[in-house]
Amino acid sequence: MNAMSPWSIDPGCPASCVAEPEPRVPLAELARRYAALTYTLTRATARGGRLADPGTLRGEARAVLGALGVGFEAGAPERLSASGHPGTGTLVVANHISWLDVIALLAVEPVSVLAKREVGRWPVIGPLARRVGTHFIDRDGSPRHLPRRVAELAEVLRGGTSVLVFPQATTWCSEAGGRFRRAVFQTAADAGAPVRPVTVAYRQGGAASTAAAFLGEEDFTASLRRVAAARALTVGVTAHAPLWGTDRRTLAAAARRAVTRAADSATAAA
Known part of the structure; x- marks a missing residue:
């Protein structure tokens, strides 16, 4: 990967940070979850263009979590986009642990x-x-393409569409891992759009869990099996107060503080 690229990524946590879920569901329950997931994905595919309808997409995202036996906890506020600011979308920035993050976030909004x-x-x-x-973006693209990509995303925000971004650019085993890349925050600064920091956290049996983490060169099938086999796995989504500003360095630092502060509070309370 080009080390000079603004989309270049940190190596993230090693695959050894992922723990097999304990306790696990019986094989019969695992088979039932696979069947439920297959049915849910087949139904979503059959919806075609209707899947883009917000209500339909939210319902299908929640159905995927339910099929996998993953509990869902959404903290206030109940939206990802910042309300009361018509005319622009919201740049939603979240920590990145798993492929399951996107599904959990779409289940909110x-x-x-x-x-x-x-x-x-x-x-x-x-x-x-x-x-x-x-x-979609090429993370290993040339730095000279950055202004065009920033401009394109800023235009999306100006058009009133909210966009979810993982500024860590790779997955980590916990909420606090990894720095926030600043480049994407320039889009909110240019568009005059709010930034909504969001914390995604996984717990099993009331304790922090790495069972959902998708790390290194792990095979997707192996990760899916581990998630489906976990008993009492829950995902929590907590949206924090929106941020405004014109300096991407300041916005990135403030967003990361909001995300990790929530992670630290949850750990202390456990």
């Missing part, structure tokens, strides 16, 4: 997603991502 281009080539997930308006 369907927004457009900025994703690496490889996601568009994943079976089943890729076609579904394109149908719901995902914006």
